[in-house]
Amino acid sequence: MNPNRIDLNLLKVFDAILRTRSVTVAALNLGLTQSTVSNALNRLRDAMGDPLFVRTSEGMMPTTWAEEIAGPIRESLAQIRATLEHKLGFDPAHAERTFTLFMTDVGQFVLLPRLLRLIAQESPLVQIHTDQVPPFRLRESAMENGDVDLAVGYFHEFEGPFHRQRLFTETFVCVSRAGHPRVAGKLSMEQFLKERHLVYLPPGSGHASMEALIDAVFQEHGVQRATMARVAHCLGLWTLIADSDYLAVLPRRLASAFAAMAPLQILEVPIPLPSFEITQHWHERFHHHPGNRWLRNRIASLFGAQESEA
DNA sequence: GAGCAAAAGTACCGCTTGAG
DNA sequence: CTCAAGCGGTACTTTTGCTC
Numbered sequence: 274m275n276p277n278r279i280d281l282n283l284l285k286v287f288d289a290i291l292r293t294r295s296v297t298v299a300a301l302n303l304g305l306t307q308s309t310v311s312n313a314l315n316r317l318r319d320a321m322g323d324p325l326f327v328r329t330s331e332g333m334m335p336t337t338w339a340e341e342i343a344g345p346i347r348e349s350l351a352q353i354r355a356t357l358e359h360k361l362g363f364d365p366a367h368a369e370r371t372f373t374l375f376m377t378d379v380g381q382f383v384l385l386p387r388l389l390r391l392i393a394q395e396s397p398l399v400q401i402h403t404d405q406v407p408p409f410r411l412r413e414s415a416m417e418n419g420d421v422d423l424a425v426g427y428f429h430e431f432e433g434p435f436h437r438q439r440l441f442t443e444t445f446v447c448v449s450r451a452g453h454p455r456v457a458g459k460l461s462m463e464q465f466l467k468e469r470h471l472v473y474l475p476p477g478s479g480h481a482s483m484e485a486l487i488d489a490v491f492q493e494h495g496v497q498r499a500t501m502a503r504v505a506h507c508l509g510l511w512t513l514i515a516d517s518d519y520l521a522v523l524p525r526r527l528a529s530a531f532a533a534m535a536p537l538q539i540l541e542v543p544i545p546l547p548s549f550e551i552t553q554h555w556h557e558r559f560h561h562h563p564g565n566r567w568l569r570n571r572i573a574s575l576f577g578a579q580e581s582e583a
Numbered sequence: 584g585a586g587c588a589a590a591a592g593t594a595c596c597g598c599t600t601g602a603g
Numbered sequence: 604c605t606c607a608a609g610c611g612g613t614a615c616t617t618t619t620g621c622t623c
Contacts (some may be wrong), residue, residue: 282614296588297585307588309615309616311588311589312588312589313614314588315588316613333587454599
């Protein structure tokens with residue numbers, strides 16, 4: 274092994290293959306061709322005297338040696354990036370950076386359009402990617418190693434080396450179609466229980482616990498919703514409501530967004546439901562990164578929440 | 584068929600050297 | 604001292620063959 278033959282670009286290639294388990298996808302992420310990355314991997318193999326990655330049915334799997342050096346290399350790359358960002362600062366007008374956000378489809382629906390408009394004005398070279406990694410991977414893996422810069426939404430379990438900032442408090446409303454034959458203006462408890470409901474339950478979000486919370490409140494009152502369907506995605510949900518006589522209990526902002534696209538009416542839920550907080554979370558490692566900080570501030574500014582980082 | 588690896592060719596960069 | 608030519612190294616692309 275000859276460390277003098279290893280340059281920073283080769284380490285970036287190593288990290289990209291490690292993350293993606295694929296030479297082709299790593300190349301796409303790095304903006305190179307597959308063969309360039311393959312070539313770079315070859316030089317790395319030569320320099321390190323180890324195959325580093327072995328082709329298997331599950332992709333390019335790291336060798337024991339590659340696994341051993343992966344952590345320190347990733348740490349070093351993050352350190353270099355942090356050092357440069359600290360030294361050079363983050364210049365939104367000229368920064369060419371991609372930020373990855375974890376958000377549910379509600380987040381994409383309600384937050385993303387406003388965020389993209391804001392960023393397009395201030396930072397034309399910045400790209401936003403959204404990702405929906407499995408919840409068990411989100412905190413310990415994806416956010417710690419920087420695959421996900423920020424998680425935005427309703428999260429009830431975010432402990433350990435994470436920071437949290439409240440963005441806004443959300444409440445529930447009931448939604449039905451505008452010309453509903455039995456529901457108009459005000460919704461009585463009797464009517465609410467008589468109608469059948471669509472339940473929005475996206476996978477991998479805090480909505481499951483939210484729905485449990487709603488059901489618990491109903492149980493306290495000794496009542497239960499008549500559920501017609503559980504829906505995993507919000508895409509098209511407004512059409513489902515607009516084309517039927519079903520009711521749906523939804524976060525107020527999501528309901529408003531739906532009402533802007535379809536003839537829907539927004540009604541108060543006859544039972545007082547608890548409000549909940551929409552927050553953004555980030556890993557301690559990125560707390561002082563100027564880029565991450567800038568993005569957090571921009572998101573917070575959309576909801577007037579700059580002052581309360583914790 | 585998709586993806587990886589290798590070969591061949593090209594472009595660019597930095598260094599050296601020699602002429603003016 | 605300056606500048607152009609030559610050379611070697613590096614990184615890129617396209618093409619092609621191989622493996623899973």
